Amino acid sequence: MxxxxxxxxxxxxxxxxxxxxxxxxxxxxxxxxxxxxxxxxxxxxxxxxxxxxxxxxxxxxxxxxxxxxxxxxxxxxxxxxxxxxxxxxxxxxxxxxxxxxxxxxxxxxxxxxxxxxxxxxxxxxxxxxxxxSSLYRRSSTSVIRLDPRQALDFLKTQKRNAKHTLRNEESPPSEIPNIIHQNVSESNPAFQVFQSNKIEHGHILPFPESQSVEFKQYSTKCIQEYVRRKIPEYISAFANTEGGYLFIGVDDKRKTVLGCAKEDVDPDSLQRVIAGAISKMPVFHFCSTDARVSYETKVIDVFKKENLYGYLVVVKVEPFCCAVFSEAPIxxxxxxxxxxxxxxTKEWVAKMMDTDPDLAxxxxxxxxxxxxxxxxxxxxxxxxxxxxxxxxxxxx
Ligand SMILES: [Zn+2]
Structure with missing residues (x-):
């Protein structure tokens, strides 16, 4: 609109x-x-x-x-x-x-x-x-917003890859090495934590932040509002790079699980906030699908000496085929x-790519x-x- x-x-x-x-x-x-x-x-x-x-x-x-x-x-x-x-x-x-x-x-x-x-x-x-551009990518452990030139380069690359994928789909599937999803599944140490249901307060995670792992810690009562505002940038960055895990409730310097105190956050409504924010994010396809961002949210109970202290929320984001925007480009x-x-978003991409002679x-x-x-x-x-x-x- x-x-x-x-x-x-x-x-x-x-x-x-x-x-x-x-x-x-x-x-x-x-x-x-x-x-x-x-x-x-x-x-x-x-x-x-x-x-x-x-x-x-x-x-x-x-x-x-x-x-x-x-x-x-x-x-x-x-x-x-x-x-x-x-x-x-x-x-x-x-x-x-x-x-x-x-x-x-x-x-x-x-x-x-x-x-x-x-x-x-x-x-x-x-x-x-x-x-x-409202397009984000991961660069090492940071989230960067692409400036318009970088955005144009990124869109061109995604368009080339989409064409490549389309050609590959016509050839026998056995020839396609499916390596892309390994980043966010078994090979990533974050996957182990993502699989668990409970974790101890103060536990130090055995892996650091990386291109596919981001730690966030919010100690305020406004967690939901902060997540609503900031999560589209992280989701866009992971989806436009190689996917990854966003941990909400981990201190990034010491890799310590602190969780979100249960008095400050209701896990169901936080999950709804995350789903709502992601559902509003525009996507653009050069390929023939109409897929949305693929992600999964996990709430892990954080215990402090046998008692439920709060929650660690992890959002696992799969790499996206084309382009995911945090909001419509401006x-x-x-x-x-x-x-x-x-x-x-559609008009913006069309105008950005206008110089390209072989438009699909x-x-x-x-x-x-x-x-x-x-x-x-x-x-x-x-x-x-x-x-x-x-x-x-x-x-x-
Ligand atoms: Zn696509």
């Missing part, structure tokens, strides 16, 4: 694409004085508008300056940093974005994403820019109706006609007086 953002709107009175984002505070010193909440809200509006313009042929972000300065001020470090992260480059912000202030108004000129400076690895540049566009909307047949139907951002089109703003024209020329 697409999400609309009503706090930023396309200005229908302008001949070119102009997005009004309302009041924004400019200037490093002014922004530092803002409450964090307000600073984040303003930043979110500007970055969403910039993302939508980059993905929709370029345009202008119009803001009312909330600060009182009579003279032009810089944008502010946090805004610049957020825009740099959006374009995935540390030093060419001005190649895409330039800011111009006039009286109480500020105009941020945004180029088309496809018009950026060619880089030596431009073939790996995604066709759209995104605020988050990327904004301006649609045909001039609404600013976020792409859903079923995949083509996902592409919508406005898929390819139009070439950078001339953008100007009628109310901006004469001297600024040179900047527009310079930019567009």
């Amino acid at each position: 697409q999400t609309k953002d009503d706090s930023i709107v396309v200005d229908p009175s302008q001949p070119d694409l102009v997005i009004n984002v309302g009041k924004v505070t400019f200037g490093e010193e002014n922004r530092k004085k803002l409450q964090k909440n307000q600073r984040d809200q303003e930043k979110k509006k500007v970055v969403r508008a910039a993302c939508a313009l980059l993905n929709s042929g370029g345009g202008v972000i119009h803001t009312e300056m909330a600060n009182e300065d009579d003279h032009p001020v810089e944008m502010g470090q946090d805004l610049e940093q957020a825009l740099r992260e959006l374009i995935q480059s540390s030093d060419v912000l001005q190649a895409f974005i330039e800011c111009l202030q006039q009286g109480r108004h500020s105009y941020i000129y945004v180029k088309s994403w496809s018009s950026g400076p060619p880089s030596e690895d431009s073939c790996t540049k995604p066709r759209i820019c995104s605020l988050s 990327s904004w566009i301006v649609n045909q109706k001039q609404e600013i909307i976020s792409l859903n 047949e079923g995949f083509k139907s996902l592409l919508i006609s406005s898929n390819i951002p139009p070439c950078c089109r001339p953008v100007y703003f009628r109310k901006v007086p004469e001297p600024k024209a040179s900047i527009q020329q310079h930019l567009f």
Whole structure:
């Protein structure tokens, strides 16, 4: 489902694409004085508008300056940093974005994403820019969120593997070495613990964290809320790598089983929270199945001197054939109706993979006609007086 953002709107009175984002505070010193909440809200509006313009042929972000300065001020470090992260480059912000202030108004000129400076690895540049891929992988003992370039590489690899698997399915099954599931079953020492029904409080597990093992310990009463929020990242990371085990109730430094105290958590409702969170995670297939994430949750009783102390919860995740997202990727566009909307997962993957010439047949139907951002089109703003024209020329 697409999400609309009503706090930023396309200005229908302008001949070119102009997005009004309302009041924004400019200037490093002014922004530092803002409450964090307000600073984040303003930043979110500007970055969403910039993302939508980059993905929709370029345009202008119009803001009312909330600060009182009579003279032009810089944008502010946090805004610049957020825009740099959006374009995935540390030093060419001005190649895409330039800011111009006039009286109480500020105009941020945004180029088309496809018009950026060619880089030596431009073939790996995604066709759209995104605020988050929502794709995670394991890297040694860490969970990392893939940046859009890494996400594109990952999607290409998964697509190649899916094709490979499809070809393999046509050949006799005896020729396919089935090694993939061994990671999360018998060969993994975590499997032994996963099989057990009870364990002693303070027991030190005989294996460390690894690419396929993560230990978590929550000592608060808000375990459920924390699990609900964080578990999609771990599940996505394990499923997109080689599968693995998430232990909830183990101290990661000492590998000690501490469990979740029974006063703090109801194991049935925690299992429901885990199942609910995983069921909401989007998946994308290049292969011909419509499989969901395959996982199993185990609740192991933790005893302290013969008495039930609490629970160790283990989630075993199988490796996934294609791509598992923690939530829908975050990327904004301006649609045909001039609404600013976020792409859903299918649209996002289709746009990301757009450069690929040999799209699978079923995949083509996902592409919508406005898929390819139009070439950078001339953008100007009628109310901006004469001297600024040179900047527009310079930019567009
Ligand atoms: Zn698949």
